[in-house]
Amino acid sequence: MTGPIVAHLWIASDCPDTDFTAKLVDVYPPHADGSDGFALNLTSGILRVRYRDSWETPQMMEPGKVYxxxxxxxxCSNRFAAGHRIRLDISSSNFPHFDLNFNTAEPEGLSTHARIATNSVYVDASRPSHVVLPMMPVRRNNHG
Known part of the structure; x- marks a missing residue:
C-alpha cells in the first residue's frame, strides 16, 4: 500500500466539540524465536470535529447527533507481510503528538475548563465506518 489514507467515520458525541484520531498499525505476529510480535505505528491523522465541513467556518456539534x-x-507506504494484521486505532486523543481538545467549544488555546467526552463510532449497514487504503498493483515477474 502506498499513498494517502482516509478514515471515513460515522460519529456522535455528548460534547459540542471533540477530536477523533486515527492511527494505522502493522501488527507483526509472534515469531519462532520466541518474540511476542509487536505493533508498528505507520501513520496517523486527526480531525477537530468543529472543522468537519470547513476550516473557515467551524460549526459545533449537537450532542447525540450522528455525523x-x-x-x-x-x-505512507508499507508492505504488509504474510501473517501480519492491519489495525486501525480510533481515539479521541493522541497527545502529545496532537494538541489537547478540552471538549468545551471554547476558543482553541483559551479553555478555562475541560469536559470528558463520551464519543461513539458507528459501524453498521446505514453508517459504514471504514478506512480506504491505497493499494499498489501486484507486479508479475517473467516466471508467472
Whole structure:
C-alpha cells in the first residue's frame, strides 16, 4: 500500500466539540524465536470535529447527533507481510503528538475548563465506518 489514507467515520458525541484520531498499525505476529510480535505505528491523522465541513467556518456539534467525518492520515507506504494484521486505532486523543481538545467549544488555546467526552463510532449497514487504503498493483515477474 502506498499513498494517502482516509478514515471515513460515522460519529456522535455528548460534547459540542471533540477530536477523533486515527492511527494505522502493522501488527507483526509472534515469531519462532520466541518474540511476542509487536505493533508498528505507520501513520496517523486527526480531525477537530468543529472543522468537519470547513476550516473557515467551524460549526459545533449537537450532542447525540450522528455525523459523517473524514480523517486524512499522513500518506505512507508499507508492505504488509504474510501473517501480519492491519489495525486501525480510533481515539479521541493522541497527545502529545496532537494538541489537547478540552471538549468545551471554547476558543482553541483559551479553555478555562475541560469536559470528558463520551464519543461513539458507528459501524453498521446505514453508517459504514471504514478506512480506504491505497493499494499498489501486484507486479508479475517473467516466471508467472
Amino acid at each position: 459523517a467525518i473524514r480523517i486524512e492520515l499522513f500518506p
